[in-house]
Amino acid sequence: MDQRKARFTSLSGLEIARLYGADDLKGWDAHSDLGAPGEFPYTRGVYSTMYRGRLWTMRQFAGFGSAEDTNRRFQYLLQHGQTGLSVAFDMPTLMGLDSDDTLARGEVGHCGVAVSSLADMERLFEGIPLDQVTTSMTINGPAAILFAMYLAVAERRGIPVARLGGTLQNDILKEYIAQKEWLFPPEPHLRLIIDTVAYCSRAMPKWHPISISGYHIREAGSTAVQELAFTLYDGLTYVDAAVRSGLNVDAFAPRLSFFFNVHNDLFEEIAKFRAARRLWAREMEQRYHPKDPRSLQLRCHAQTAGCSLMAQQPLNNVVRTTLQALAAVLGGAQSLHTNSMDETLALPTEDSVKLALRTQQILAHESEVTNTVDPLGGAYYIESLTNRLEEEAREYFRRLDQMGGMVRAIEQGFPQREILEASLRYQGEVERKERVIVGVNEYVEPDEPPIPILKIGPEVEQSQAKSLADLRSRRDSFRMAGTLQALQEAAAGDENLMPYLIDAVKAQATLGEICAALKEVFGTYREPVVL
Amino acid sequence: MRAATRTKPLRILIGKVGLDGHDRGVKLVARALRDAGIEVVYTGLHQTPEQVVATAIQEDVQAIGLSLLSGAHNYLFPRVIELLKEQGADEIAVFGGGIIPDEDLPRLKAAGVRALFPPGSSMHEIVAFAKGLKPS
Numbered sequence: 001m002d003q004r005k006a007r008f009t010s011l012s013g014l015e016i017a018r019l020y021g022a023d024d025l026k027g028w029d030a031h032s033d034l035g036a037p038g039e040f041p042y043t044r045g046v047y048s049t050m051y052r053g054r055l056w057t058m059r060q061f062a063g064f065g066s067a068e069d070t071n072r073r074f075q076y077l078l079q080h081g082q083t084g085l086s087v088a089f090d091m092p093t094l095m096g097l098d099s100d101d102t103l104a105r106g107e108v109g110h111c112g113v114a115v116s117s118l119a120d121m122e123r124l125f126e127g128i129p130l131d132q133v134t135t136s137m138t139i140n141g142p143a144a145i146l147f148a149m150y151l152a153v154a155e156r157r158g159i160p161v162a163r164l165g166g167t168l169q170n171d172i173l174k175e176y177i178a179q180k181e182w183l184f185p186p187e188p189h190l191r192l193i194i195d196t197v198a199y200c201s202r203a204m205p206k207w208h209p210i211s212i213s214g215y216h217i218r219e220a221g222s223t224a225v226q227e228l229a230f231t232l233y234d235g236l237t238y239v240d241a242a243v244r245s246g247l248n249v250d251a252f253a254p255r256l257s258f259f260f261n262v263h264n265d266l267f268e269e270i271a272k273f274r275a276a277r278r279l280w281a282r283e284m285e286q287r288y289h290p291k292d293p294r295s296l297q298l299r300c301h302a303q304t305a306g307c308s309l310m311a312q313q314p315l316n317n318v319v320r321t322t323l324q325a326l327a328a329v330l331g332g333a334q335s336l337h338t339n340s341m342d343e344t345l346a347l348p349t350e351d352s353v354k355l356a357l358r359t360q361q362i363l364a365h366e367s368e369v370t371n372t373v374d375p376l377g378g379a380y381y382i383e384s385l386t387n388r389l390e391e392e393a394r395e396y397f398r399r400l401d402q403m404g405g406m407v408r409a410i411e412q413g414f415p416q417r418e419i420l421e422a423s424l425r426y427q428g429e430v431e432r433k434e435r436v437i438v439g440v441n442e443y444v445e446p447d448e449p450p451i452p453i454l455k456i457g458p459e460v461e462q463s464q465a466k467s468l469a470d471l472r473s474r475r476d477s478f479r480m481a482g483t484l485q486a487l488q489e490a491a492a493g494d495e496n497l498m499p500y501l502i503d504a505v506k507a508q509a510t511l512g513e514i515c516a517a518l519k520e521v522f523g524t525y526r527e528p529v530v531l
Numbered sequence: 532m533r534a535a536t537r538t539k540p541l542r543i544l545i546g547k548v549g550l551d552g553h554d555r556g557v558k559l560v561a562r563a564l565r566d567a568g569i570e571v572v573y574t575g576l577h578q579t580p581e582q583v584v585a586t587a588i589q590e591d592v593q594a595i596g597l598s599l600l601s602g603a604h605n606y607l608f609p610r611v612i613e614l615l616k617e618q619g620a621d622e623i624a625v626f627g628g629g630i631i632p633d634e635d636l637p638r639l640k641a642a643g644v645r646a647l648f649p650p651g652s653s654m655h656e657i658v659a660f661a662k663g664l665k666p667s
Contacts, residue, residue: 091550091601095577103579106606107550180552180576221555307555311651344650345632346602420558427559431654440651453632456602529575531558 011265012223020380028383037373042277044374045332046297051370057335058360059136063088063113064347065460067123070113080354086136088112094181096142098512099464109460117471118505121149131159135166141183143170144192145514148501165206167257170196171213173234176410178220183515186407188522194245199498201251208257210238218261219307221423224272228389229396230415232279237406249288253295262324263305270376271385273331279390302328303337309344313439314451317341322359329363330376336360346453413530420530475508483507484517491521541666544592546574546583551601563654564661580607584614587623594664597627604631609642624664
């Protein structure tokens with residue numbers, strides 16, 4: 001029989017056979033490769049009951065404009081049944097700059113919320129019970145400083161930090177690889193990350209100090225295999241740094257979390273989550289021999305693929321997001337963000353973000369996919385793909401090991417180049433219509449009506465500048481300068497910097513001032529340009 | 532200087548201005564322009580408007596193509612054009628792309644941006660526009 005194409009490939013370019021059967025699983029063992037959910041190697045999930053025990057956390061990433069604007073959006077999402085918060089910071093904050101910095105002009109509050117000071121952080125969480133919600137903060141370069149602000153807010157409200165639950169993204173390696181928001185060279189950044197890990201391992205049993213992220217790697221154009229390989233290898237790099245700093249692996253590894261993208265290829269994505277759990281468990285077991293089984297378990301957040309959304313016929317994005325969210329659930333993610341249909345054009349409106357949240361709620365409560373654990377486990381195709389993804393990721397591990405680790409590989413531009421090549425390949429396939437994108441290269445409609453989008457005005461920048469000027473004139477500058485000096489002295493040595501950062505934010509030092517002080521000690525970074 | 536270089540191939544600066552680190556799109560555009568026979572000067576990330584304009588003049592380009600996905604386009608595009616005027620280099624055409632909502636297009640065009648490629652634009656359109664630019 002004729003087939004539509006000579007070759008069928010997954011979204012990532014893996015060749016897919018017409019049919020999968022027992023022959024494709026030779027050597028595969030139902031006990032050692034699949035196992036039971038909640039047991040090594042965790043292919044079927046990290047918990048024995050999965051969604052029968054507890055549904056995933058519905059956590060929509062949100063942030064725009066001022067702290068008050070974002071606080072209102074948080075309250076709106078919580079009122080509509082969201083179960084966790086996730087903060088998006090604006091570009092200046094991500095780069096460790098104050099809202100009134102010259103380099104921040106035109107950027108304040110646009111793709112996230114502007115937080116330059118402890119006062120901003122207090123207004124951001126006004127009226128939100130920090131001991132009852134969990135908060136995820138997407139912040140990397142200056143993560144330790146924003147974290148110090150969050151801890152200081154809790155302290156002012158009389159909430160012990162041990163009761164705070166949440167996640168700090170705090171993953172600088174994927175910044176160098178993909179998202180490209182860094183402050184310092186890799187070594188001091190790794191030190192700051194390990195300082196937060198050490199601090200949490202002592203004082204904050206409910207906090208995830210790093211969310212090792214493949215999301216941005218995928219958005220930058222990688223394949224599913226590259227996302228899996230680079231993310232897990234980044235994770236091993238952090239574990240290695242923490243262990244070398246003297247921490248016991250079981251003191252922190254159970255609190256590591258992961259963050260994956262969910263793209264359009266349903267089965268490849270499901271297999272990716274399963275392969276990630278198995279690969280992590282096996283590598284952790286083999287490299288570090290932890291005693292606590294939780295040190296082997298890969299828990300993850302997932303977000304549907306922003307790069308899969310199209311500006312043309314934006315309503316179609318709701319359908320794409322639904323399929324991707326289904327993959328995350330069938331893959332066994334612990335929490336999920338669903339993108340809104342208007343995100344190719346701007347941050348989402350209230351209505352579109354509500355629809356995205358409702359998409360998750362329909363999956364959770366109406367689709368009945370939550371009734372059983374790992375419903376696709378044992379399927380020839382899914383198990384073959386899971387094997388294939390694990391093998392291909394291991395091949396990248398070998399290459400990265402040979403290069404001397406991820407930091408060296410980044411300095412040589414290796415992951416950056418691999419991602420760029422994958423992105424070029426994909427773009428070529430779309431342009432040659434080897435991949436059909438509905439509404440873009442097929443089924444195109446002329447003259448589409450515009451959809452409503454969220455606007456951020458310049459007034460946020462002005463009001464932030466004014467409140468920072470007020471803050472600088474009101475605070476005890478002498479005390480503030482003293483905390484920065486103590487921070488710089490500690491940074492030049494090898495003490496844990498968290499207590500110094502907490503002192504500095506409590507003395508009203510701003511984000512930009514703290515980062516500038518640290519740059520004097522740590523220096524800055526310029527990337528190798530890969531084109 | 533510029534007038535005497537008629538046989539030179541078209542030369543375009545492609546850059547990221549502002550704090551935005553999203554460079555997937557800009558690299559695809561840079562590669563596509565290069566494949567189309569255009570000389571491309573790629574600035575890398577996190578450039579200030581001042582740096583972009585200085586590089587453009589120094590590299591003697593005919594156009595500057597900027598990518599912005601951070602929402603800062605309403606400030607940064609006009610700022611680059613203003614600096615080009617101040618330096619007497621406003622014969623350098625400015626174009627761009629990224630997350631730019633339709634309703635911002637008229638204002639940016641009025642500020643002097645020659646062409647804009649918002650989400651949904653094809654690589655073909657961008658290359659066709661660039662090839663239509665005249666070498667100096």
